Amino acid sequence: MTKKKRVESIHPFAITAPKTKSSRWMTHIKTKDGERKKIVAPSEKKLYEKLYEFYGDEEKTTLESIYDQWLIKRRNENINIRTLKRNENHWRKYYLNHSIISIALEDITTQNIEDFFHEVIRDFNMTVKELNNMKFIIKDMLIMAKRSNLISVNPFLEVDIKTYACKPPSKKSDRSKIYLPKEKEKMFNVLNHELMDCPENTDAYAIFLLFKLGLRIGEVVAIRECDIDFKNNEIHIHRTETLEEDSNGNLKPVVVNHTKKKSHYGDRYLPLSDYEITLIESVKKINKKYGYKDKDYLFVDADGRTKIREIDNRIRKMCVKANIEIKSAHDIRRTVASEMFKNGVSVEIIRDFLGHSDIKTTWSYIYDSNSKAKTNRLIRSSLANMNGFKIS
Numbered sequence: 001m002t003k004k005k006r007v008e009s010i011h012p013f014a015i016t017a018p019k020t021k022s023s024r025w026m027t028h029i030k031t032k033d034g035e036r037k038k039i040v041a042p043s044e045k046k047l048y049e050k051l052y053e054f055y056g057d058e059e060k061t062t063l064e065s066i067y068d069q070w071l072i073k074r075r076n077e078n079i080n081i082r083t084l085k086r087n088e089n090h091w092r093k094y095y096l097n098h099s100i101i102s103i104a105l106e107d108i109t110t111q112n113i114e115d116f117f118h119e120v121i122r123d124f125n126m127t128v129k130e131l132n133n134m135k136f137i138i139k140d141m142l143i144m145a146k147r148s149n150l151i152s153v154n155p156f157l158e159v160d161i162k163t164y165a166c167k168p169p170s171k172k173s174d175r176s177k178i179y180l181p182k183e184k185e186k187m188f189n190v191l192n193h194e195l196m197d198c199p200e201n202t203d204a205y206a207i208f209l210l211f212k213l214g215l216r217i218g219e220v221v222a223i224r225e226c227d228i229d230f231k232n233n234e235i236h237i238h239r240t241e242t243l244e245e246d247s248n249g250n251l252k253p254v255v256v257n258h259t260k261k262k263s264h265y266g267d268r269y270l271p272l273s274d275y276e277i278t279l280i281e282s283v284k285k286i287n288k289k290y291g292y293k294d295k296d297y298l299f300v301d302a303d304g305r306t307k308i309r310e311i312d313n314r315i316r317k318m319c320v321k322a323n324i325e326i327k328s329a330h331d332i333r334r335t336v337a338s339e340m341f342k343n344g345v346s347v348e349i350i351r352d353f354l355g356h357s358d359i360k361t362t363w364s365y366i367y368d369s370n371s372k373a374k375t376n377r378l379i380r381s382s383l384a385n386m387n388g389f390k391i392s
Contacts, residue, residue: 007051012068015047029054030068034092060104061150063141067091067101070141081243081251090134094120100138105145110155113138117161128166135161178335178367179327184211186322194318200290203306203314205283206299210329212276214336214354216240217329219266221306222255225296228272228280235276237355238267241308253307258355265357337365 013028013036024040025047031037039054041047074084095101100108100116116138121131139156146154179187188211194204206220213220215237222239229235238258243251258266272280283298294304299311312329319326333354340350351362368375 004048007048007055010055010065011051015044017044027051032096034096061145062102062104063095063108063138064101066105066141066145066150070137070144073144074140081245085251086133087137091137094124094134095137105142105151108142108151108155110158113156113159114161117159118165121163121165125167127169128163129169131161131163131166176325176327177331178338178369179324179331180369183322183324183327184335186324187318190318190321200286201301202283202286202292202299203311204318205279206306206311207315207318207329207332208279209276210332211336212273212279213237213270214333214340216333216355217308217311218242219355221297221299221308221311223298225284225298228298230277233272233277234269235272236269240266253309255305265352266355268352268355270353334365334367335369337362338367338369341366342369 011027012030015025015027018024024042025044026038026040027047028036029039029051039047039050041050071084071088074087098116098119100112103112117131117135120126120134124130126134142151142154142156145151188208191204191207194201198204209215210217210220213235218240219237221241223235223237224239227236227238239255240258241253241255244254246252258264280298287293287298287300290302292300292302294300297305299306301310315329315332316326337350337354340353341347345353347359347362347366350366351359354362354365356362
């Protein structure tokens, strides 16, 4: 293969001819840090010689050379933008400076991969969760390479990674994942004060609705008035806020249908009591009074639709005001699931209510909402008939 053909077969950027006599031939290359760097030369031949020197004369396909192609594949699969960004961060952090990405794909062995992961575990003091997240990159890239006939055998299939050296995850108390009864009482108290102090702000209403319907925070900010059936007292949850990349590569919040970005389990109808109906009507009156409007979104302010970030910040601020541990909107979902289970609602119904696809996820949301003292009393009481030793 000639130098020019070799460069053309692997060079991903356009090569631009001079537009004036004083201009030069120009293109770009991607550096080891993933940055684009401009390359210029007085002639086409000189430019190709520079590129040939940059790429080297070895005709080998590596993880590094197919990385951009893999990213394109991921984007075409409609992967969530947050996941794509995490993939890119993991590539830069764990892969980019390691020699495994420079080995010819056909030469990568199972031992190479195992050694790589064991080094990463040691050097970065990783948890198993972080390991599994970053491991996906090489696993999926090799699957793509096999399907594209770049390799004849996938060496990942027999990989055995020893995770005993992984750092154990920090174990939080169950009670840090839900709002305990006294915490709920304090939270509701500061939220009601918020309604009085800031009558033009509907964020507190959104938080109250989270505590009643167990919605995802992205779902509550995506509710539109047309989703509410006042005749049958139910609400249709089928949208959520997510992030999408704009033309400048910046992430911006947008509302999408659940069926587009999530599984169909997110699309559900939930019953509304008089409490929720009154709450929603109160929000509508505030919107009308202050002239808030953005299409027919329920939660809006002077700047338009309320975003996830605003509700999340408000929850944290209210936790501080209530003098309780800072907990998230997702902890509200766990609290709702735990309260429903405590009051006899079956896990299957809770799963449908929360919009989970896997009932295992629902089980992971259910915690003991009693105080530690009450739980201990229940344990001691339930085991009272096991007292076999006669105290003298």
